[in-house]
Amino acid sequence: MSHTAQIPSHRKPRSNASKLSLRAGVAGGVLSTIAVAGAAAPAFADPVTQTMEMPTLTSGLSASLTESAEATRQAALDLELQAQEDAAAAKAEVAAKKAKAEADRKAEAKEKAEAKERADAAKERASREAPRTSLSANSSAADSSVGASSNSSSSSSATGSAATVVAFLKAQVGDAYVMGGTGPNSWDCSGLVQAAFRTVGVDLPRVSQDQSTAGTQVGTSNLQIGDILYWGGAGSAYHTGVYIGDGQYLDAANPSKGVVIQDLSGYPADGAVRVL
Template sequence: MSHTAHIPSHRKPRRSASKLAVRAGVAGGVLSTLAMAGTASASPSEPVAETTLEMPVLNLDLAAEVSSAVTTAAENTAAAAVTGELHAQEEEARTGAAAEAKKAKEDAEKADAEKKAKEEADRKAAAERATRSSSRTSLQSTSASGALGSGTVTAPATGSAAAIVNFARAQVGKAYVMGGTGPSSFDCSGLVQAAYRQAGISLPRMSQDQSSEGTSVSLSALQPGDILYWGSRGNAYHVAIYVGGGKFVGAQNPSTGIVERSLSYDRPTGAVRVL
C-alpha cells in the first residue's frame, strides 16, 4: 500500500464561472462594508449609518427570455392583422347587405304601385260593366218606345254643335288610352274636351268637373252636343257626347276604343248642356 494513500490531495477543485462571479460579488460587498465602517470609526462625531447593499441578480437565461418575448410580439402582431382583416370583411358585408335591402324595398314599392294602378283600372272597368248591365235590365222593362226616345231631338246638328259632333264621329275606331288627349288616342274626358275645343269652348280635363259644367237637361230632351255622364253630377266616372238620333260617341274602354252607340247600349245617368 502506498504511504500517501490516506493523504488528501492539496489540489482545489475547479469552480464554475457563475460561482466565481457570485463569490467575487460577495467579497466586494464585504470589503466595501469594512471600508465604510472604518471611515465611520475615524469620525466619532457622526453617527454610524448601517448600509445594506443589494446583490446584483444574474439572469442566466436572458437570451431565452428575449427570444420568447420576440416570438410573443410577432404572434400578437399577426393576431391583430387577422382581426383587422375580419373587421374590414364584416363592414363590407354590412354595406352590401344594406344596399341589397334598399334595392329590394324599392322594387317592392314599385310592384305595389303597379298593383294598385291595375286594381284601380280593373275597378273602373267593373263599374262600367255593372252600369251597362243595370241599364240593359232597366231598358228591357220599358215600353217599345222607351223613355229616352220620346223627346230627343233628331234634326241634324248645326253651328257649334255640328263642329263638336263631326269631330267626335271622326274619332270613332281610335284607341282608348287612359290619360289620352289625342290625336291618335283618347280617354273619355279627353275626347269630350277635344271635341268642344273645335267649337272654341274650353272644358276642364276631368270627367267629374265636366259633369258640373253648364245646366242639367233631361235625357228625354237631349240635343246634339250635350255632355252625357255616368255616376252623379260633379262626381261622374264617365262622360260622352250625344250626337243625335238617340246615339252617343264616347271613348268607352281599352277593349272597345272610341265607338258610336245607342243610348240603350249604356244608359247615362244624366246630361248637361254647355252650348
C-alpha cells in the first residue's frame, strides 16, 4: 500500500474531532442555557417564597400581641384587686378604732357608775353603823324597861334578847324588798326575821311556812316584843314579821314598801310564835 493510500485512514481522527467539537459546542450551549435559566429562576422563586412565609410571620405577631394584651389586662385586674383590698383594710381599721373607742367609753362610764354605787353604799352603811352602835350601847337600858313589864324571871331574860332583835330590825328600816334576799341591804320577809334572831343565837328556818311553827304558838291578843307574827295558817304561812311593841310590827313588806314599821291594826296577823 502506498503512502498516499494511507491518507484517508489517517484523516479519520480529524472527522471525529470535529464531531466531538460540535458535540461539545452543543453541550456547552445547553449548559449555558441551563445556567441562564438557573440564574433567572430565583427571580421567579422569590415572590413565591415571600408569599408563603407572610402568613407565618403575621400569625406569630398576632399571638405575641394577644399575649401582651392579656398580660396588660391581668396586671390591671391585679392592681384593681389590690386597691380594693387596701381600701377594705383601711375601712376595717377605721371601724375597729371606732369600736374600740366606743368600748373604752362605755367601760369608763360603767366603772364610774360602779365607783359611785360603791361610794353610796359605803356612805349608807356608815350612816347605819351609828344607830346600831348607839342601840347596842343602850341595850341594857332597853332590857330594863322591857323587863319591867314581864311577869317572871324567864320572860325578863327573853326580853333582853328581844331588845337586841328589835334593834337589829330597826337598823334595816328603808332597805329594799327582794324575793329571796338575805341582806345586807335587801331582804324578803323570812330572810329578815331569820337574820334578826341569828344575832341572839337563835337559828330559825329560812321560809315563812317553817317559821310559823318554829316556837310556841301564842294568841295575837297576848303578844310580847320579839314574838314572830305570821299571816296564813301555821305551817302554811305566806308572810312573817316581828312584833316590836305598842301595837306595831316590823317586816320586809313588799317591793313597793321595802323594810318598814307598820300598825298591826291595819293588817292583823293570823297567829304568832314565841322563840325567846
